Amino acid sequence: MSRVRGTGESLKNFPLFGLVSVLVFAFLYIPLVFVVGYSFNVNRVVTVWKGFSLEWYADVLTNNDIQRALMNSLRVAVVSTILSVVLATGLAIGLLRMARAGRMFAWGLIMAPLIIPEIVFAIGTLALFVQVRFPLGVEAITLAHTAFCIPFALLPIRARLRGVDFAVYEAAADLGANEWTIFRRITLPLLMPGIVAGALLAFIISLDDFLVSYFLAGAGGTTLPVYIFGMIRNAITPGVNALSTLLLLVSIVIVTLSYVITSRKR
Amino acid sequence: MASTQAPTETTGPVPTEVRRQRRSSGRAGQGSWWAGLPGLLFLMALVLAPLVIIVLYSFLNRAKLGVGVKWLFTVQPYVELFYSESLSGEKTFDPVYLQVLLNSALYSLVTALVCLVLSVPIALWIATRPPRWRTALVFLVTIPFWTSLLIRTYAWVIILNDNGPINGALTGLGLISEPLPMLYTPFATTVGLVYSFLPFMILPIYASAERFDFRLAEAAYDLGATRLTVLRRIVMPAIRPGVIAGMILVFIPALGSYLAPELLGGGKTSMIANVIAAQFGASRNWPFGAALSVMVLVITMLVLVAFAVVIRRSGRDGNRQQLESFL
Numbered sequence: 001m002s003r004v005r006g007t008g009e010s011l012k013n014f015p016l017f018g019l020v021s022v023l024v025f026a027f028l029y030i031p032l033v034f035v036v037g038y039s040f041n042v043n044r045v046v047t048v049w050k051g052f053s054l055e056w057y058a059d060v061l062t063n064n065d066i067q068r069a070l071m072n073s074l075r076v077a078v079v080s081t082i083l084s085v086v087l088a089t090g091l092a093i094g095l096l097r098m099a100r101a102g103r104m105f106a107w108g109l110i111m112a113p114l115i116i117p118e119i120v121f122a123i124g125t126l127a128l129f130v131q132v133r134f135p136l137g138v139e140a141i142t143l144a145h146t147a148f149c150i151p152f153a154l155l156p157i158r159a160r161l162r163g164v165d166f167a168v169y170e171a172a173a174d175l176g177a178n179e180w181t182i183f184r185r186i187t188l189p190l191l192m193p194g195i196v197a198g199a200l201l202a203f204i205i206s207l208d209d210f211l212v213s214y215f216l217a218g219a220g221g222t223t224l225p226v227y228i229f230g231m232i233r234n235a236i237t238p239g240v241n242a243l244s245t246l247l248l249l250v251s252i253v254i255v256t257l258s259y260v261i262t263s264r265k266r
Numbered sequence: 267m268a269s270t271q272a273p274t275e276t277t278g279p280v281p282t283e284v285r286r287q288r289r290s291s292g293r294a295g296q297g298s299w300w301a302g303l304p305g306l307l308f309l310m311a312l313v314l315a316p317l318v319i320i321v322l323y324s325f326l327n328r329a330k331l332g333v334g335v336k337w338l339f340t341v342q343p344y345v346e347l348f349y350s351e352s353l354s355g356e357k358t359f360d361p362v363y364l365q366v367l368l369n370s371a372l373y374s375l376v377t378a379l380v381c382l383v384l385s386v387p388i389a390l391w392i393a394t395r396p397p398r399w400r401t402a403l404v405f406l407v408t409i410p411f412w413t414s415l416l417i418r419t420y421a422w423v424i425i426l427n428d429n430g431p432i433n434g435a436l437t438g439l440g441l442i443s444e445p446l447p448m449l450y451t452p453f454a455t456t457v458g459l460v461y462s463f464l465p466f467m468i469l470p471i472y473a474s475a476e477r478f479d480f481r482l483a484e485a486a487y488d489l490g491a492t493r494l495t496v497l498r499r500i501v502m503p504a505i506r507p508g509v510i511a512g513m514i515l516v517f518i519p520a521l522g523s524y525l526a527p528e529l530l531g532g533g534k535t536s537m538i539a540n541v542i543a544a545q546f547g548a549s550r551n552w553p554f555g556a557a558l559s560v561m562v563l564v565i566t567m568l569v570l571v572a573f574a575v576v577i578r579r580s581g582r583d584g585n586r587q588q589l590e591s592f593l
Contacts, residue, residue, distance in 0.1 A: 094302020
């Protein structure tokens with residue numbers, strides 16, 4: 001124990017490291033604090049403080065356009081979460097049984113949305129939908145979101161699957177269970193924490209996406225981030241901050257939930 | 267981990283035919299590769315197909331009204347990268363778009379370097395905290411990544427604008443009389459980019475630092491090395507895999523950034539993503555936008571190939587394994 005403490009001491013001898021770390025944490029969080037703080041400003045001019053008020057929240061929550069954008073966002077996020085989790089569960093199981101070449105191809109395909117620059121993915125899917133005459137809007141956004149939610153859904157599911165003791169499958173098979181029964185009664189319950197964690201991550205990734213939605217929105221597919229972008233472009237009021245604060249809150253709560261689920265079950 | 271491998275290992279040497287049979291039939295109850303088929307087909311339709319279409323579009327003509335393409339082969343979009351054409355049809359060498367591409371690469375490089383300078387101290391600092399603190403601190407680093415990029419970029423619009431808190435504080439202290447113009451400058455874009463991608467640098471460096479045995483640093487101290495020598499000769503080589511991975515994880519998404527230059531750079535500091543977006547929007551030149559996208563993809567791929575080469579050349583096995591684990 002004393003030795004461990006000793007190593008810590010000698011590295012604390014880099015005197016600036018602690019200070020820089022505190023400053024970096026401040027750099028990461030202070031901007032978010034400003035977003036939240038100014039959402040309570042009475043003044044129309046965001047950054048000139050005139051007093052505390054909740055009126056912007058009331059303003060934002062009763063706005064019909066914002067309600068419509070919120071409904072679009074939720075529809076997209078819920079459906080693409082379900083789709084991506086189902087596909088990712090299949091992929092996680094399938095990857096285990098693939099030959100090496102197939103596995104590498106599949107893995108490249110799964111991870112591609114994370115590596116391809118988002119702008120290229122956005123205009124690529126736009127070109128695809130226009131080419132095959134698939135109408136732009138909520139459905140188009142949902143399909144594109146599903147594609148880049150798959151890797152986020154897959155990682156926790158795969159981590160879970162790796163920890164599974166395969167003896168349980170053999171035991172079930174010896175006792176006469178068929179593949180479907182084994183999947184439903186053994187694999188699925190074992191994977192459940194991974195699936196829930198993956199679903200939560202997929203949900204916020206979809207909910208927070210701006211760029212892909214922006215290009216695929218068409219006339220009626222405006223999601224919440226696309227609407228916020230329009231607000232920022234037109235006139236910045238504390239309303240933008242109020243809306244942003246709500247979105248931040250949802251993201252942080254969901255990530256924390258996902259984190260708790262993953263770490264508790266390990 | 268050991269238990270998953272046990273069944274194959276205990277059976278000892280197995281004839282190839284039997285092994286092959288096992289692979290095709292699968293172990294009892296573990297499902298088969300079929301389970302992955304729907305996902306693969308979906309990704310081929312929504313990830314592979316768009317890429318193919320982009321490459322295809324980059325060799326086609328502009329549609330008359332600008333939306334979509336005319337199916338007639340041409341290399342015109344790539345010519346436009348180098349030459350501009352006057353109304354009379356005269357071509358002059360004008361690498362303005364290559365300049366934007368180069369500028370974007372520069373922005374991304376500067377962003378990656380600034381992130382590196384900020385990340386090494388914090389990654390080492392977190393790695394030297396007690397274990398239960400580490401988990402919490404790493405979680406604190408990840409949270410911003412999971413929040414909306416749009417909102418995180420907007421935060422800097424508030425902070426840097428003329429009436430914002432920084433200018434407010436400086437005026438209040440009497441240091442300046444006129445607001446310092448910070449928003450809509452290259453500085454603002456860079457700050458936004460650094461803010462967007464900083465966690466991508468901290469996390470891999472931390473992952474490397476966490477594996478480092480800090481007793482080695484202590485040994486070096488005991489042998490009379492100075493702090494700087496320990497950092498340079500002992501710690502830096504150990505966290506090199508994390509540094510390389512971090513540079514790539516920051517550089518690639520920064521190169522394709524749209525929001526930071528759009529909201530913080532104003533019109534002045536367009537990056538390549540803004541030019542591409544404009545081709546699919548107001549400028550209505552899809553083939554040219556596609557050609558620019560192909561260029562971005564090529565640069566991305568070159569960076570990844572360079573990464574692969576570094577992995578292969580990485581002498582020490584530990585380093586190599588670590589680099590591969592980041593992929």
